[in-house]
Every structure is written in structure tokens, then in C-alpha cells.
Amino acid sequence: MTISTIKPRRGRPPKAAAKSHDARAELIRSGLEHLTEIGFTASGLDKILKKVGVPKGSFYFYFSSKEAFGHAVLNSYANYFAKKLDSCLLDTAYSPLQRICNFVEDAKQGIAKHQFKRGCLVGNLGQEVDVLPESFRPVLVAIFESWQARIANCLHEAQLVGELSADADCAGIAEFFWVGWEGAVSRSRLERSTRPLDRYLELFTQGLPK
Secondary structure, three states: OOOOOOOOOOOOOOOOHHHHHHHHHHHHHHHHHHHHHHOOOOOOHHHHHHHHOOOHHHHHHHOOOHHHHHHHHHHHHHHHHHHHHHHHHOOOOOOHHHHHHHHHHHHHHHHHHOOOOOOOHHHHHHHOHHHOOOOHHHHHHHHHHHHHHHHHHHHHHHHHOOOOOOOOOHHHHHHHHHHHHHHHHHHHHHHOOOHHHHHHHHHHHHOOOO
């Protein structure tokens, strides 16, 4: 997933190219922490800038606006999550359905590691979409569709090895997986427990047409 943004033209320039690259990456990393915990609209720039040590006047050298910054953070997260998905769903050492289970297990470890404070950035922004700049809507839809395609491909492989009925609607099941998954992640954060994720996986796998 690649997001095109207009190059910023204002703001205090950095002293060195390497420092500029590092500061931009750190801003995105800090932004990711804040956006996954408290969302886009509630995330002020001051805390993000203070953590990285970038003066507010220099922010606009790296990003033309908060909207452009949000897209950069979203793009970084989408790329990271796509790699995480692929590492699980393309691992042929396991059966196709077990790969989906492995993804859930990996996600459980991640959310517990951050003490249930961080959710799915794409899901979080999806809940805020009515108050976000309209430019986010098509990007979020495209990201969800790319995730669905990955699950659908894995389910198709499950059909080929007899784990899933040949008549199963892989695309529809994949869409259902992500709709339910985002709710399970939200409930997991609420309860501060991985129980909702375990329960969701249990019911999802039980409902698959065999």
C-alpha cells in the first residue's frame, strides 16, 4: 500500500540529510504509538514532537499537514501489518487454516505486549472516519480489501487440501473474518484480556464449511 503525499515546502529545514531521515522515521514511529492508543482526532502534535525532540516549527518540513502526517503513519502501519500477515499466511510449513490460527496467536502476543493499550490502527481510524479528512476513507477501504484478499487466498489453499468445503465462499468468509476480528480486538482492549480473541477464533473456525 503506497500513499502519495505532497512534498512539504515550509518549516525549519534539518541540518543534515541523515538526521532528517531519522527524525521523519521517529515522528512516524511516535505517531503510530499515539494513533493506535488514542486515535487521530485526539492525538495532538505537541506530545509526538516532544517525544522525538523535533521543534514544532520543523514539523512542516517533514509533513505538509497533520493530514499528510496521518497518511504517512497509516502507510507505515499498512506495510508493517501486510508483512506480518504474509509471514503467517504464506508459511507453508503449516496447513492453511493453521496459518490463520498462527496469525491470531501472533496478534495476541502483540496486544498483550503493549498491555492492551494499542489496537488496530486501521480499525481505529475506521471508527473515526466521519470526523477524518475524506482522503482517509478510500485508503482505509483499500487496506481492508488487501487484508481480505490475503485471508481469501489462504482459505482457497485450504479448499485445495481438503480443509474447507469446495463450495465455500472464500471472499465472503474473508470479509466476515475481518469484520469480526476488529470487534474482537476492541473487546480485548476493553477487557484487557486475550479471551475475546481466543473465543472469536474458536467460533470462526467452528463455523467454517468443512
